Amino acid sequence: MNLADYFRANGITYEPVPIETNEEARKAYEAERCDAYTTDASGLAATRSTFPDPKAHMIFPEIISKEPLGPLVRQGDDQWADIARWTLNALINAEEFGITAANAEEMAKGTENPEINRMLGSEGSLGDMIGLPNDWAVHAIKAEGNYGEIFERYLGKSTPLALERGLNALWNNGGILYAPPMR
Numbered sequence: 001m002n003l004a005d006y007f008r009a010n011g012i013t014y015e016p017v018p019i020e021t022n023e024e025a026r027k028a029y030e031a032e033r034c035d036a037y038t039t040d041a042s043g044l045a046a047t048r049s050t051f052p053d054p055k056a057h058m059i060f061p062e063i064i065s066k067e068p069l070g071p072l073v074r075q076g077d078d079q080w081a082d083i084a085r086w087t088l089n090a091l092i093n094a095e096e097f098g099i100t101a102a103n104a105e106e107m108a109k110g111t112e113n114p115e116i117n118r119m120l121g122s123e124g125s126l127g128d129m130i131g132l133p134n135d136w137a138v139h140a141i142k143a144e145g146n147y148g149e150i151f152e153r154y155l156g157k158s159t160p161l162a163l164e165r166g167l168n169a170l171w172n173n174g175g176i177l178y179a180p181p182m183r
Contacts, residue, residue: 002038002064002065002067003038003064004016005064006062006064006065017033017034022039025037025039026047030051038064040067040069041059041063041163041166042069042155042161042163044059045155045161046161048161049160049161054160063166063167066167066176070088071084071085079130079131082130083130083131086126086130087136087140088147088179089179089180090119090137090141090182091140091141091146091147091150092146092147092170092178093119093181093182094146094147095146095147095148095170096172097113099119099120099141099146100141100145100146100149101142101143101144101145101149104120104137104141104142105138105142107120108120108121108135109122110122115183118182118183119137119182120135120137120138121134121135121136121137121138126182126183137182148165151163151165
């Protein structure tokens with residue numbers, strides 16, 4: 001549907017090749033049964049990285065839909081959903097506040113910013129509200145880094161996927177990514 005809408009809005013004609021799975025799409029593309037295929041940018045980059053010559057394939061810069069990807073948890077497990085949601089929020093906010101894997105422990109001792117202090121557990125009881133120790137965000141950040149550090153390590157320009165942040169950058173850095181306050 002996204003592809004049809006994009007091509008129609010831009011006056012581009014095409015012949016769709018309906019395919020059920022990403023694996024089928026990859027095989028059809030490699031067998032030259034189709035000239036291109038679409039999915040989210042990270043999926044395209046992951047698939048491209050499996051080709052014998054990844055540099056021979058291009059991912060177009062146009063983003064044809066804004067459909068966020070994020071954590072998924074089993075329905076009915078509300079505590080786990082809260083933990084996943086607030087951990088993602090903490091990782092995004094950590095990037096915005098300049099909290100990294102390297103400095104999280106030091107910043108957890110306290111800062112002038114009450115939101116950082118709540119997030120890292122030196123003030124308030126955010127951890128208690130989701131059933132975790134108050135320093136849970138410190139452990140999450142120290143384990144893998146803030147959102148930006150994680151993105152660069154697993155998806156960024158120096159990885160085989162070589163993705164740019166684009167719209168996935170923080171709201172104050174040209175993207176649309178932000179998280180609610182830590183309260």
